[in-house]
Amino acid sequence: MPTLAPIRIEYDHPHSNKVGAKISTEHAWAKVLNEPTPNERIELKAKIKRLLKEQNAVLVAHYYVHPDLQDLAEETGGCVSDSLEMARFGRDHPAKTVVVCGVRFMGETAKILNPEKRVLMPELEAECSLDLGCPPDEFNKFCDEYPDRTVVVYANTSAAVKARADWMVTSSIGLKIVEHLHAQGKKILWAPDRHLGAYIQSQTGADMLMWQGSCIVHDEFKTFELEELKKKHPHAKILVHPESPASVVRLADVVGSTTQIIKAAQTLDATEFIVATDKGIFHKMKAAAPGKIFIEAPTAGNSATCKSCAHCPWMAMNGLANLAEVLANGANEIHVDAEIGSRAKLSIQRMLDFAKGLNLGAVLTQAPGSNRDGVGPA
Secondary structure: OOOOOOOOOOOOOOOOOOOOOOOOHHHHHHOOOOOOOHHHHHHHHHHHHHHHHHOOEEEEEEOOOOHHHHHHHHHOOOEEEOHHHHHHHHHHOOOOEEEEEOOHHHHHHHHHHOOOOEEEOOOOOOOOHHHHOOOHHHHHHHHHHOOOOEEEEEOOOOHHHHHHOOEEEOHHHHHHHHHHHHHOOOOEEEEOEHHHHHHHHHHHOOOEEEOOEOOOOHHHOOHHHHHHHHHHOOOOEEEEOOOOOHHHHOOOOEEOOHHHHHHHHHHOOOOEEEEEOOHHHHHHHHHHOOOOEEEEOOOOOOOOOOOOOOOOOOHHHOOHHHHHHHHHHOOOEOOOOHHHHHHHHHHHHHHHHHHHHOOOHHHHOOOOOOOOOOOOOO
16 A cells, blocks of 8 residues: 655644644633633523523534533533534524534534524634644645545544545544445545544555544553553453544554444443543533443643643633623624535535435444444544
């Protein structure tokens, strides 16, 4: 199979010497809101509920955002889910406004699938290292160099990158789509997450040329420390998101998406779980599997050397205060160029049609039985 020298993109291993640079994790952490007091929390939730009703708006939240936002979404008839289900929920809901608590590419995907609706976000600077590490202009040049390859991109990308793609995939169906393309003799250009791409390549044997991107949360999980933690908890099952390095994935009892990790905690015959994904998911896991114990997989270190400490700094920028402010003033609306949105929708719809044709709609939200069945939505 062909190899490609690693592309030295600044955001592959994110760090910035520019003080206050928008893409730096320092900038993101600096904008995380202070925790409201108990009384402030009550007042903010009441205000948000009132504004959602007044504005015919629905709240959708990712598993990685603050528990207050997850609870509020469900209390008000919205949803807590993975990125694609968030967008699809907004599409199928009669609300005129969709409020997305997550990161920017999620807001863009919601707008692509709901062009007639207003899409708001609590914080427009809530980004994603995979998205930031795959700039559309550089990605277009990369694609131009390999015109014979079918372009397959992960959901964690901008609207412009999706518009250049032949297929957009979530990890639930990415493996099956790559299998399908491989069976047709297609060569794949994959972006942006190299770990997820390598996992799919290992399962399919497909000819895949990788963009060298990574998630700052999952890229930090460490094999040696995980092995040592497993020794301390010998009966614990290890649940790993496939954006993690291959050496970490190999230690997993289950490899899966956010949704699948939650399902695994519910269904596996174990009381302890070591979880290698963003620790924001623990709120939903504890609710879905009460009485079970969830342990954070070790990262690069719980110190100044840790860029994320298993929590996305951009997800952490979402809070009750900026959510209430956005609903009150209508700011932070997501806009996607109409032409780009139309082309991006084609790559998304191709995936949805493929899933429907194979009766795979349920695979977008249901966990597989083992770590060789593929993985779920991001």
